[in-house]
Amino acid sequence: MASRKPDARPIVAVIAFLVIAMCVYFVILGRLAYRMFEQGTAMSIAFGVGIVILPLLGVWIVVSTLRSGIEHQRMAADVVGLGREIDTDPLPRRPSGRIERDAADELFAQIKAEWEADPSDWVSTYRIARAYDYAGDRSRAREMMKRAAEQYREAKR
Structure with a gap:
């Protein structure tokens, strides 16, 4: 019996939704930062800089996480292709599904x-x-x- 490849579409849809939501969030934060810069006080400019830096940090985290996930999937596929995946099917499991x-x-x-x-x-x-x-x-x-x-x-x- 041929094994079926899991359907990745739900995962891709969730990732796409989260990326779109993050883009909307960044636009809102960008507008808020612009308003802070417009005020011109030292405190509002400092807050504006913080508002700009945090989304950039968020983008970096999301991009690096997605890149790692994609790379790990490629590695997993290559390991399967080489016939060297770890077969855990015969191992006893707890009710939670974890291996004993x-x-x-x-x-x-x-x-x-x-x-x-x-x-x-x-x-x-x-x-x-x-x-x-x-x-x-x-x-x-x-x-x-x-x-x-x-x-x-x-x-x-």
Whole structure:
């Protein structure tokens, strides 16, 4: 039986809605900043500068988050294409759907040995990042996923 690819349209629609809402928000903030600058007092100009800087920071956060998400999706697709995805289907799960702790720790030990054999391989680094996530260590998972992304970009050059 062929596996079906999940429908990404709802996620794309939510992202599009949020980006449009953010654009409207930025227009409103831009008008408010303009009014602050028009007043000409030191305090209103300082507030105006703050009103301009915060949306720019927001844009940077949104763009970097979307870029990371797209890159992680590409990495995941490439890992599947290489036949090296982590098969968690046979592992026992809690009622919440999370993998049982002992099974996650055992899976982590196996994948860690693979990664230690070749830490420069982006696929192994991606897999250990996923294993950290399954084991519940989110901070190390994020750290290793950043490393995997760097290695992935380097390998694609």
